[in-house]
Amino acid sequence: MSGLARYLTAAVLVRGADSGASVGLLLLAADRHQSAATGGLLVAALTAPHLVGPWLAVRLDRARDRRRLLALAYLVYGVALTAGALAAGRLPTAAALAAVAVAGACGPLLTGGLSSVLDDLGPGRRGRGWDALTYGLGGTAGPATAAALTALAGPLEAVLALAVAAVAAGALVVTLPVAGRAHPGEAAGLRAGLAVLVRRGPLRRVTLLTVLAAVELGALPVVAVRFGAELHGTAAAGATLTVSYGAGSLLGSAMVTAWPLRGEPEVLATRLFAAMAAATAMSAFAPAYAVAIAGFAALGVLNAMSFTATLSARGTYAPANAQAQVFVTSAGLKVTSAAAGAALAGAASGLGGRALLLAAAAATGLAVVAAWVDGKLAPAFVPTR
Structure with missing residues (x-):
């Protein structure tokens, strides 16, 4: 599989996981007899931490091997989303919100963070079109997968499957032919x-x-x-x-x-x-x-x-x-x-x-x-x- 093909596969997986997680968490909260307000808080906990993106981006610009940082973020996202799903309705709401917020803090590296390394693969403007397509596919397939798996197996299983997809994307990102940084400290500060x-x-x-x-x-x-x-x-x-x-x-x-x-x-x-x-x-x-x-x-x-x-x-x-x-x-x-x-x-x-x-x-x-x-x-x- 070429580097671009691996990139696109990882992008669809991780962006599908990100977009589908909101739907999955809402369905999970309802299944565990949580209020609509609690479901809304879980979604907010997943999206609000995107504001930490600029700080994460500095780390990514300064990383000697950006693939490892991206893969780590996807692993943390998957683990934290799993923890939040397991805690929802079973542990205090604060525990579930905290775990989901950790996943949300990784969110910026699932979107713009991954797009920032695409030029290293050399696909040119056609590659940007492919990248935009992964957002569309992920944004469509993620919620659809969450809904379908909820109907087939249950909302917890749906969220866990999305978490696995994020981790799988991280495994692919590590293999991308992205150039290392000889002098990563030269990256601009925040x-x-x-x-x-x-x-x-x-x-x-x-x-x-x-x-x-x-x-x-x-x-x-x-x-x-x-x-x-x-x-x-x-x-x-x-x-x-x-x-x-x-x-x-x-x-x-x-x-x-x-x-x-x-x-x-x-x-x-x-x-x-x-x-x-x-x-x-x-x-x-x-x-x-x-x-x-x-x-x-x-x-x-x-x-x-x-x-x-x-x-x-x-x-x-x-x-x-x-x-x-x-x-x-x-x-x-x-x-x-x-x-x-x-x-x-x-x-x-x-x-x-x-x-x-x-x-x-x-x-x-x-x-x-x-x-x-x-x-x-x-x-x-x-x-x-």
């Missing part, structure tokens, strides 16, 4: 690494696009439930919209893998996010349910393409001594922003699906305008590597 995101215009603008547009991405599943019910009269209709969006994301990832994006990554990202804002606004005016399904599928395609453009931008504009910090910090900010989007959409659900979609389009549109204005005010950047 403050200097974070400053890269602010001082380098293209990175700043792509990060701005990523963070503000993530508000829409986090809100869409909540909005879909409301919008689907309005158009079709059933709550299940919202799930269909979400499935359509996911299918579109997979299709978009496959498209940019087969036909890699060409051009300046920052320009591509700006244009694709602008298209996504426009498509979201148009979906808000869908006259019929079938049109809304098509609109959500188009949103999924555009999201996958814009995500691939942001991955390419980070790889192009980030300096070699801060690659992990750029990838991990951006991913952590995106997760946090998406969570805020979901919370805001839930709080404002009384406004109705159409109004919420327009608000989501406005958030992404604001990101595009802000990035465009910043680009006019800041000088161009020419990568030095």
Whole structure:
């Protein structure tokens, strides 16, 4: 198996485990007669620690062998997730939350941390398309696996299987042909690494696009439930919209893998996010349910393409001594922003699906305008590597 094939297999396994764990923990809490609030706390414990990402990224940038650190993180994730699942409903809630939080702290290395080593495998922009596809596959297969295994064997077994998948990904990562660091201490410190995101215009603008547009991405599943019910009269209709969006994301990832994006990554990202804002606004005016399904599928395609453009931008504009910090910090900010989007959409659900979609389009549109204005005010950047 080639290095890229091992990378992609590990990426699907570990990202599937990460996305499926939230579903598995919710099902496990319900199975053990825990309250919905407890299930929510378990999910929050898994996602909130992503904020420690920048500190982990410094360690990854400075590691002589990044494969070992990534593999260790995946092992810890699997063990901690197992401990949290075994403790849920059987030990004090605090014990389960603490164990799940340890797993969550490893989360940034499952996403941006792994993406930061892809360039060492030399796949170019096509590789970024493949990488984006692993996010889509993992995000789809993880929850589906959790639900299927829960039905077949039980929620505990489902979570344990996801934990094993993370550990298996770590075993594959160790074998990747990633170059060692002769002078790992030359990596940028935390403050200097974070400053890269602010001082380098293209990175700043792509990060701005990523963070503000993530508000829409986090809100869409909540909005879909409301919008689907309005158009079709059933709550299940919202799930269909979400499935359509996911299918579109997979299709978009496959498209940019087969036909890699060409051009300046920052320009591509700006244009694709602008298209996504426009498509979201148009979906808000869908006259019929079938049109809304098509609109959500188009949103999924555009999201996958814009995500691939942001991955390419980070790889192009980030300096070699801060690659992990750029990838991990951006991913952590995106997760946090998406969570805020979901919370805001839930709080404002009384406004109705159409109004919420327009608000989501406005958030992404604001990101595009802000990035465009910043680009006019800041000088161009020419990568030095």
